[in-house]
Each structure stands twice: as C-alpha cells, then as structure tokens.
Amino acid sequence: METEQDSGDVTRAHSLAREIFAGVANKWALLIINVLGARTLRFTELRDEIEGISHKMLTQTLRGLERDGVVHRTVHATVPPRVEYRLTGAGAELLATVNGMCAWTRRHLDGIEAARRRFDARDG
Amino acid sequence: METEQDSGDVTRAHSLAREIFAGVANKWALLIINVLGARTLRFTELRDEIEGISHKMLTQTLRGLERDGVVHRTVHATVPPRVEYRLTGAGAELLATVNGMCAWTRRHLDGIEAARRRFDARDG
Numbered sequence: 735m736e737t738e739q740d741s742g743d744v745t746r747a748h749s750l751a752r753e754i755f756a757g758v759a760n761k762w763a764l765l766i767i768n769v770l771g772a773r774t775l776r777f778t779e780l781r782d783e784i785e786g787i788s789h790k791m792l793t794q795t796l797r798g799l800e801r802d803g804v805v806h807r808t809v810h811a812t813v814p815p816r817v818e819y820r821l822t823g824a825g826a827e828l829l830a831t832v833n834g835m836c837a838w839t840r841r842h843l844d845g846i847e848a849a850r851r852r853f854d855a856r857d858g
Numbered sequence: 859m860e861t862e863q864d865s866g867d868v869t870r871a872h873s874l875a876r877e878i879f880a881g882v883a884n885k886w887a888l889l890i891i892n893v894l895g896a897r898t899l900r901f902t903e904l905r906d907e908i909e910g911i912s913h914k915m916l917t918q919t920l921r922g923l924e925r926d927g928v929v930h931r932t933v934h935a936t937v938p939p940r941v942e943y944r945l946t947g948a949g950a951e952l953l954a955t956v957n958g959m960c961a962w963t964r965r966h967l968d969g970i971e972a973a974r975r976r977f978d979a980r981d982g
Contacts (some may be wrong), residue, residue: 742964745889749912751884754970755963761876764870786871803966803973824966830938831962834955839879840866842927846878848938849927 746807757802762787762812764832765823770805771829774820881926885920886911888956891945894929895953898944928952 744755757763761785769775769783781792796819799805806826810816821829864948868879879948886908887896891906893899920943923929928949934940 740937742967744960744963746892748970750967751963752910754967755888755959756885758962759883759885759888764879765882769869786876799976801977802970824962824969827962828959828966830963831877831958832957834958835879835952836868838882838948838951838955838968839868839875841872841951842892843866843878845948846926847874850925851896854927 754802757798758804758828761797762791763799764785764828764835766792766795766819767797767804767825767828768823768832768836770819770821771832774818776816776818799825801816873942878926881922882921882928882952887923887928888914888952889958890916890919890923890943891949891952892930892956892960894943894945894949895956900942901942904943923949 739740741749741751746752758767765784765787766780769780776785777796778794780796781787781789782795784792789793796805796807801805801817803822806820806825807820808818808820810818865873866875867873870873870876872900882891889908889911890904893904899907901916901920904920905911905913908916911919920929920931924943925930928948929944930949932944934942961967
C-alpha cells in the first residue's frame with residue numbers, strides 16, 4: 735500500500751511524485767520553462783526560441799505543463815485569437831533550478847568535451 | 859556558423875550545450891544523480907533505489923553520465939569484480955538543482971493534483 739510518504743518520493747515507480755517529476759524533468763519542459771522565464775510568448779515564438787522542437791512535441795509538452803499548473807495559457811479574443819503562454823507561480827519556482835542546470839552546462843562545456851574524448855579513446 | 863556564444867546556449871539545436879543539457883535534463887539521469895548524492899552505490903543497488911528503471915536504461919544512462927564526467931565508475935579487483943558508481947565533482951554540483959526539483963515536486967503535489975482535475979474536467 736502506498737503511504738503518504740511514498741507518494742512524495744520521486745524514486746518510487748508509479749507514484750504521483752514520479753509522474754509529476756517526469757513532467758518537468760525532461761529537456762523540452764525545462765527549455766520551455768527557461769524561455770518563458772524571460773517573458774510571455776506565443777506558440778510560434780516559443781517554437782522559434784527553442785530550436786529543434788517539433789510542432790507536436792511543443793504542443794504535447796505545453797499541454798502537459800498547462801495541465802500540471804506550471805504554464806498558464808491565455809486566449810485573447812482577437813481575430814484571429816492570440817494565444818499566449820506564461821509561467822504560473824509554481825512554474826516560476828522552477829526557474830532557479832532550470833537556470834542552475836543551464837549555468838552548470840555552460841560552466842562544464844570544455845570539461846565535459848574533454849571527458850568525452852578520454853572516455854571515447856578508452857572505450858570507443 | 860556557430861559562434862562561441864551559441865555553443866553555450868541550450869536553446870540552440872545541435873549545439874554542444876543542448877547535447878550536454880539533454881544528457882542530464884531527463885528523469886533517469888536526475889534520479890541517478892539524486893540517489894548517488896546520498897552515497898556510492900553498486901549497479902544492483904542503484905536499480906533497487908530507482909524503482910521502475912530497466913536494466914538497459916540504467917546501463918545506458920550510467921554510461922552517458924560516465925562519458926560526460928558526471929559519474930565516476932570504479933572497478934574493484936575482487937572476485938567477482940565489484941563495480942561502484944559515485945558522483946564526480948561536476949556531478950555533485952548538480953545536486954542542489956536536482957534536490958530543488960524534488961522539493962518542488964513534493965511542495966506542489968496537492969496543487970498539481972488539483973490543477974490536473976480542473977484541466978481534465980474542462981478539456982477531458
């Protein structure tokens with residue numbers, strides 16, 4: 735039986751925590767949170783900001799983030815309707831985490847490139 | 859042409875930064891970093907700690923993290939050889955980020971469950 739403590743433990747399979755964690759712990763969700771941290775964006779702007787994301791993946795990921803209350807979607811009653819995405823309060827709380835991961839990537843770019851060369855020379 | 863600034867920008871497709879970011883910005887890598895943050899672990903211990911991870915996914919993800927210099931793999935010359943995994947210095951720098959994401963998940967468990975119910979009642 736799942737106890738209350740289990741339900742908040744991301745290491746437990748099939749827990750609500752694991753499910754919610756997986757919704758944000760993926761590159762597309764984190765990149766969306768990263769760019770929405772700077773400003774409110776329309777769908778096409780998001781697609782332009784996050785190079786390489788497919789229409790389908792952006793749609794799916796935004797829908798999941800909206801469902802989880804991380805991203806807020808506003809439809810403006812213009813013709814045609816203007817649809818904008820912004821972070822919710824809960825979403826904005828992830829910014830420090832995301833920025834930390836981006837900063838880590840930049841900081842270790844050269845070190846990781848070197849580590850890869852060593853690894854590939856040994857195991858490749 | 860890719861400039862030096864581009865190469866450190868995770869929003870650029872095919873950049874080294876995006877590739878390295880994607881290596882850690884996924885649930886399995888982050889869960890591995892999370893549990894190795896507590897202690898050095900053997901393969902079977904890691905598999906037990908991270909419920910639901912397949913043998914293949916754990917092998918692949920560990921190999922990627924080792925290649926990127928995030929995880930260090932030690933083979934002890936015992937019979938049979940004992941293989942242990944621990945975080946490197948660069949890997950340990952991700953712990954605050956990972957812990958922040960786990961804490962965020964726990965903090966918003968009830969709020970996200972409620973947000974999902976509202977979303978599903980409206981769009982489902």
